[in-house]
Amino acid sequence: MNYPRRSFLKLGGSALAALATTAMWPLRALAAAVRPEAAFVAKDLEGTYKGLGGTPTASAEIDLSTPDIAENGAVVPINVTSKLPGTEEIYILVEKNPNPLAAAFTIPEGTEPFVSLRVKVAQTCxxxxxVKAGGKLYSASKETKVTLGGCGG
Amino acid sequence: MASPMRIRAKTTDGITEVKALMSHPMETGMRKDAEGKPIPAHYITEVTATHNDKLVLHAYWGPAVSQNPFLNFQFKGGAAGDTVTIKWVDNLGESQTEQATLS
Known part of the structure; x- marks a missing residue:
């Protein structure tokens, strides 16, 4: 494997993992070729943006729907709809999580620039x-108050 | 991986809405068990969705995605009888693939 997959390496390069990844190669060619590992391991927003290749510009063309108050931070629904033409990628970040980047989606042509997911939110943030559109990064943010953290136990 | 992944896919006005519920613990690696020992990380790292053989969504995930992840997305060009396949791979190299037929 010529791409950095720290998590896999840590596990001592399990043969299973290698097999599973190899099987996905034909699809991978179409998608973002490499997991943005630097962005996933970054511990603050600045580092995450660096890993994603730049600081995004705020945009009103991104529709972000999240609850104002989350009773349970372990399951916070988030909907992202981008009205920016040429949306290629959508990233979901939680500002004060140990690693802000939660998910990175690649939107191929023909797919609506919309994703809905449930994420963990450690504290109010x-x-x-x-959104990456036409090679540029744009962002929208909204605060969610968390009354019970996502990392309990 | 006790229960299988559940996928629902429906086409309305040319847009196919896919909803998938995966069954996965999504352990962050930061929690500790009752004895104070860390619980090892176990989470989905990669998700691939295809319509027939065409890629419709690809995602890299971190451990911040909730337990038993729910994913919802939409694509154009689906017709009744087509198949939607979703596959995930986790950080331990486990994977699961599930297929659904469009209605």
């Missing part, structure tokens, strides 16, 4: 949607 901004939920941020970053």
């Amino acid at each position: 901004n939920l941020i949607a970053v």
Whole structure:
């Protein structure tokens, strides 16, 4: 494997993992070729943006729907709809999580620039949607108040 | 991986809405068990969705995605009888693939 997959390496390069990844190669060619590992391991917003290749510009063309108050931070629904033409990627970030980047989606042509997911939110903070459209990064953010953290136990 | 993944896909006015509920613990690696020992990380790292053989959505996930992840997305061009396949791979190399027929 010529791409950095720290998590896999840590596990001592399990043969199973290698097999599973190899089987996905034909599809991978169409999608983002490499997991943005630097962005996933970053511990703050600045580092995450660096890993994604730049600081996004705020945009009103991104529709971010999240609850104002989440009773359970372990399951917070988030909907992102982008009205920016040429949306290629959608990232979901939770500002104050140990690693802000939660998910990175690639939107091929023919797929609506919309995703809906449930994420964990450790404490009250901004939920941020970053959209890559036409090679540029845009973002929208909204605060969610958490009354019970997502990392209990 | 006790229960299988559930996928629902429906086409309305040319847009196919896919809803998938995966069954996965999504452990962050930061929690500790009752004895104070860390619970090892176990989470889905990659999700691929295809319509027939065409890629319709690809995602890399971190451990911040909730337990038993729910994913919802939409694409154009689906017709009744087509298949939607969703596959996930986790950080331990486990994977699951499930297929649904469009209605």
